[in-house]
Amino acid sequence: MLVRHLLRLAALAATCQAIVPYRRQTTPSAVQINWDDVLITSKTSTTLQVVANPPLLADSSIRQNALDSLSLVSSNYVRYVPWFPYPRLAVPEIDAPIINDTHCITYWDFTYADQLLLDFMNATPNVTHIINYSTTPDWMWVLDTPYTYPENVSTIDWNYNNGTTLRDPTLKEISDYYSRLLSYYTQGGMTDECGVFHPGHNLTIEAWEILNESEAEHSIVTGLYNQIYDAVTAAIHAVSPNTEFVGLAMAYRNVTRVQDFLQPANHQPGTPLDWISYHFYAGPTSSTTQDEATQSFQQANQFFEEVAAIEAVRKQIAPNTKTTINELGTMDPNGVTTVVPGYVIPAEYWAWSGGVFAYIFSNLTTQGIDVVGESQLSGYPGQFPSVSMIDWNTGLPTARLRVLQLLQSSFAPGDNVVATSSDETQLHAQAFDTVNGGKKVLLINKTDQNVTVQVQGLQAESMDTVDVNTAGNPWRTEQVSGDSVNLTPYAVSVLSGE
Numbered sequence: 001m002l003v004r005h006l007l008r009l010a011a012l013a014a015t016c017q018a019i020v021p022y023r024r025q026t027t028p029s030a031v032q033i034n035w036d037d038v039l040i041t042s043k044t045s046t047t048l049q050v051v052a053n054p055p056l057l058a059d060s061s062i063r064q065n066a067l068d069s070l071s072l073v074s075s076n077y078v079r080y081v082p083w084f085p086y087p088r089l090a091v092p093e094i095d096a097p098i099i100n101d102t103h104c105i106t107y108w109d110f111t112y113a114d115q116l117l118l119d120f121m122n123a124t125p126n127v128t129h130i131i132n133y134s135t136t137p138d139w140m141w142v143l144d145t146p147y148t149y150p151e152n153v154s155t156i157d158w159n160y161n162n163g164t165t166l167r168d169p170t171l172k173e174i175s176d177y178y179s180r181l182l183s184y185y186t187q188g189g190m191t192d193e194c195g196v197f198h199p200g201h202n203l204t205i206e207a208w209e210i211l212n213e214s215e216a217e218h219s220i221v222t223g224l225y226n227q228i229y230d231a232v233t234a235a236i237h238a239v240s241p242n243t244e245f246v247g248l249a250m251a252y253r254n255v256t257r258v259q260d261f262l263q264p265a266n267h268q269p270g271t272p273l274d275w276i277s278y279h280f281y282a283g284p285t286s287s288t289t290q291d292e293a294t295q296s297f298q299q300a301n302q303f304f305e306e307v308a309a310i311e312a313v314r315k316q317i318a319p320n321t322k323t324t325i326n327e328l329g330t331m332d333p334n335g336v337t338t339v340v341p342g343y344v345i346p347a348e349y350w351a352w353s354g355g356v357f358a359y360i361f362s363n364l365t366t367q368g369i370d371v372v373g374e375s376q377l378s379g380y381p382g383q384f385p386s387v388s389m390i391d392w393n394t395g396l397p398t399a400r401l402r403v404l405q406l407l408q409s410s411f412a413p414g415d416n417v418v419a420t421s422s423d424e425t426q427l428h429a430q431a432f433d434t435v436n437g438g439k440k441v442l443l444i445n446k447t448d449q450n451v452t453v454q455v456q457g458l459q460a461e462s463m464d465t466v467d468v469n470t471a472g473n474p475w476r477t478e479q480v481s482g483d484s485v486n487l488t489p490y491a492v493s494v495l496s497g498e
Helices: 002-017 063-072 111-123 172-186 222-239 255-262 289-317 347-366 399-410
Strands: 029-041 045-052 078-082 129-131 189-191 197-199 207-209 244-250 275-282 322-330 371-374 416-421 427-433 439-445 451-456 460-466 476-479 484-487 492-497
Touching: 029 347, 029 427, 029 439, 045 111, 045 322, 045 399, 063 111, 063 399, 078 111, 172 189, 172 222, 207 275, 222 244, 222 255, 244 255, 255 275, 255 289, 275 289, 289 322, 289 347, 322 347, 347 371, 347 399, 347 427, 347 439, 347 492, 371 399, 399 439, 399 460, 399 492, 427 451, 439 451, 439 484, 460 484, 484 492
Parallel strands: 029 451, 045 078, 045 371, 078 129, 129 207, 207 244, 244 275, 275 322, 322 371
Antiparallel strands: 029 416, 189 197, 416 427, 427 439, 439 492, 451 484, 460 476, 460 492
């Protein structure tokens, strides 16, 4: 998850210092489209990640607005992750069972898990979900001394998630834990270690992701990860044979780890390798808005090269395995885990951060990635505020959420992505001949200046825009004619026409 990307910021600083800031726009930027040259038929779905955290609890003043905001972008492959900084929210069996000759006691408690997951499912009906209870109980790991978690469910605890060796080397303990968890939510209930039945739910969970950023969380090496993956998938399939599985959830784009995971010889016979997943966050280091935006677009370019390397391995070894890149975001250097005292994340940040996500979507679509997921619905000071898609004071959308909503309303799997050229220093453009029959061009202004764009090959009729002025409000729609449009600073626009 996000905390592991903090380690990259210092390394990125040296690289980013060499990036040349954009020059001010002085001449119109031309976009050329060849509608007859289809690069790829899109199979890319756009979605988001929801991390279970205190602002989404029932007693939160922003809960309802947050859920309403989530409903605006409810879409296939939406990812839900209870995560370790909130142990009592993330781990339904937070205390180890006591099993001996005279006692058998378990401590399963779904009070908060139910509240958060059921709200999430109700806000995202009629779509496929990827569920990841990423945090295993600390008591399953070998520890020098037992770890004491905070009783307050809203307390952020970065010290949970300890140990590097599971206490049960057979992996039955961890696989039974996840089997019971899935049974509780999909089979009407589960039977605990003492034979006691706990009534549950009959939800449909289409896909289950195994752990999160395990190369960092618990420092799990590839071989052990593969063994855990095999054990957990086998246990869950015994309960829910139609559930698909997502593997890896890597913090870093490690081609060797992907290669080792995708080799069938590294797994038990019959183990499904349905999906792989990994993450990317841009970590600018400059103190000025434009330099931060410049660095983030540059880092995205480096990320595309890493994706290409991973895709080459996947296509060679496991061409039927799908890819979800399900944590994508940026970090304001003054608002990474907390907000620097006296600092207010500027409106421009939310706009250009949304632009970076749109830019990543455009490029990953041409690479044939199945799912592109923005991170994350709810962040706040103490828990990655600049990655939030909602205002932590109100629960209402930021521009980052509105950009995702605009992309979802404009583009879909089945669209033809066609050859498009533009001056990438200030502008990104990509044309789509959409499955709904209309022609659309995604335009992203990478700068803090107005950019006049001449689009050759489209008779424009209207343009939808998310920018600094619209902020978290619905996008602005304007009628246009001719081949020239004006993009406001950091605008993400969709131009429609014939």
